[in-house]
Amino acid sequence: MTILDTIMTHKRGEVAARKARTSDADLAARIAAAGAPRGFRAALDARAGHALIAEVKKASPSKGLIRPDFDPPAHARAYQAGGAACLSVLTDEHFFQGADDYLVAARAAVTLPVIRKDFMADPWQAAESRAIGADAILLIVAALDDGPLAEIEAAALELGMDCLVEVHDEAGLERALRLRSRLIGCNNRDLRDFSVDVSRSYRLKALAPADCTFVAESGLNSRADLDAMAAHGVHCFLIGESLMRQDDVETATRALVG
Numbered sequence: 001m002t003i004l005d006t007i008m009t010h011k012r013g014e015v016a017a018r019k020a021r022t023s024d025a026d027l028a029a030r031i032a033a034a035g036a037p038r039g040f041r042a043a044l045d046a047r048a049g050h051a052l053i054a055e056v057k058k059a060s061p062s063k064g065l066i067r068p069d070f071d072p073p074a075h076a077r078a079y080q081a082g083g084a085a086c087l088s089v090l091t092d093e094h095f096f097q098g099a100d101d102y103l104v105a106a107r108a109a110v111t112l113p114v115i116r117k118d119f120m121a122d123p124w125q126a127a128e129s130r131a132i133g134a135d136a137i138l139l140i141v142a143a144l145d146d147g148p149l150a151e152i153e154a155a156a157l158e159l160g161m162d163c164l165v166e167v168h169d170e171a172g173l174e175r176a177l178r179l180r181s182r183l184i185g186c187n188n189r190d191l192r193d194f195s196v197d198v199s200r201s202y203r204l205k206a207l208a209p210a211d212c213t214f215v216a217e218s219g220l221n222s223r224a225d226l227d228a229m230a231a232h233g234v235h236c237f238l239i240g241e242s243l244m245r246q247d248d249v250e251t252a253t254r255a256l257v258g
């Protein structure tokens, strides 16, 4: 059993409990009050140079606590001032010490589009994500069969959100391309043993169709890492830990993409 299997098993139980305590009317009212999505993929595509999705990440299963003085709105403002194109906010509570409220607070502090970084198991979570203001959701291909993937994607697109479709290998990319979204993320982290291999992004970028916005995710630390990615045609990056460990998050962000 991999960590992803463990997370998804836990998530299905969590979602069932959330669904049971949330009325459809309440969810619909919160979606209506959420305002229009900010255009996540469009914000990446609009950047001429390196386009950064900067992650608000308190902890992770591989590293434990990353940021003791965790302050989502302050980190969000620092990321925006430093030149990030979008934000990612981890909302999973059990494995990442995240919270829906972190996304709400971070998004309210900036004008950037925000992806809800969580583990989607059910189309209902697309509606729940929009209700807390998310502009995009993550779909992890390795976590779901094709049917549920397409159903969750359809629910998200219907609500005007983008889907970042995350893959780890060639087979995953092939399945991702059966979906409608053309926003593809390659996670460099192996979710079986947490090892990171950035050459995965190099390989999969070469196989992705030209109409895809391609995002390299995980294990990126420096401007040199991003420049090496750019040499392989990768211009969009999702970075969490290395920025969250900095005392001055704004300066560190600017050093990456400024």
Ligand SMILES: O=C(O)c1ccccc1NCC(=O)[C@H](O)[C@H](O)COP(=O)(O)O
Pocket (backbone or CB within 6 Å): 003, 004, 055, 057, 060, 061, 062, 063, 187, 189, 191, 194, 217, 218, 219, 220, 238, 239, 240, 241, 242
């Ligand atoms: O970060 C983990 O340990 C992790 C473990 C299991 C599933 C997912 C995990 N991370 C989610 C992410 O995709 C990363 O937070 C994101 O790509 C940023 O990575 P990093 O810059 O290495 O923090």
